[in-house]
Amino acid sequence: MSATSERPRSTLRGSEKKEAFFSAVEEGIQTFSMADANDSVDGRTNYRLCNGDVLRGTVQVLPPGFANSLHYHPAYEGFWMVLKGRVRFHGADEVIGDFGPMEGAYIPCNGRYWFEQVGEESAQLLQVQGNPKNGSNKRVDIGERHAGYGQTHLIEKT
Numbered sequence: 001m002s003a004t005s006e007r008p009r010s011t012l013r014g015s016e017k018k019e020a021f022f023s024a025v026e027e028g029i030q031t032f033s034m035a036d037a038n039d040s041v042d043g044r045t046n047y048r049l050c051n052g053d054v055l056r057g058t059v060q061v062l063p064p065g066f067a068n069s070l071h072y073h074p075a076y077e078g079f080w081m082v083l084k085g086r087v088r089f090h091g092a093d094e095v096i097g098d099f100g101p102m103e104g105a106y107i108p109c110n111g112r113y114w115f116e117q118v119g120e121e122s123a124q125l126l127q128v129q130g131n132p133k134n135g136s137n138k139r140v141d142i143g144e145r146h147a148g149y150g151q152t153h154l155i156e157k158t
Contacts, residue, residue, distance in 0.1 A: 004147075028052070034059055037124070055130050062087065062123040067116035069087030070142040079106040080115070085123030089115045112142060 005112040012020050032049040040119040044066055049057035061083070070092065080089070081104035089105050096105055104126075107113050117123045124147065 002151060010105030015032050031059075034124075037061065052136060054150050055128065056131075058127045059083065060125045062117035062125060062129060064117060064120060066123075068114050069140050070112055070114045072112045072142070073107075073129075073131075073139055074110055075113075076129045077106070077108045078127055080104045081126045083124040083126055085121050086118040087123050087125055088118045089113055089147075 003029060030050045030052070032045060032050075034049075037047055043063065046071075047059045047061070049059060051057075071092070080087075082099045082101055086098060086100050088098045090113065096113065098118065099105070105113075117136040
């Protein structure tokens with residue numbers, strides 16, 4: 001017998017098969033809330049909102065003075081939108097922009113960037129990134145990381 005003929009076949013057909021498909025997919029629906037987000041945690045805090053097969057959503061809480069370092073991601077693209085406070089995004093040699101609430105930037109795969117919190121109040125930065133789970137989530141640093149960068153707390157909200 002061939003390998004394909006040894007596999008059990010589904011006994012579901014037509015509308016039953018369709019309903020089983022949708023039911024299985026809908027088990028993956030995730031809900032989240034930022035209602036209990038805490039701006040006073042030392043260092044950057046990442047609140048993971050959702051984590052799907054291709055899409056991931058995170059809110060980063062950036063304390064005053066926080067900056068990451070110039071880097072890129074070879075296998076994912078994303079956008080960042082400021083929810084609270086101010087954040088300045090930099091490219092390799094230029095400022096991409098200073099952003100306040102409901103403003104931000106899209107960064108394509110391999111786009112070099114870094115960002116810093118600006119001003120006296122902490123910032124909340126929504127990050128939505130897309131890459132296949134079987135793809136690389138690799139971050140490639142260029143140069144040295146800024147002081148205090150490694151202080152990160154991840155809180156799963158799902």
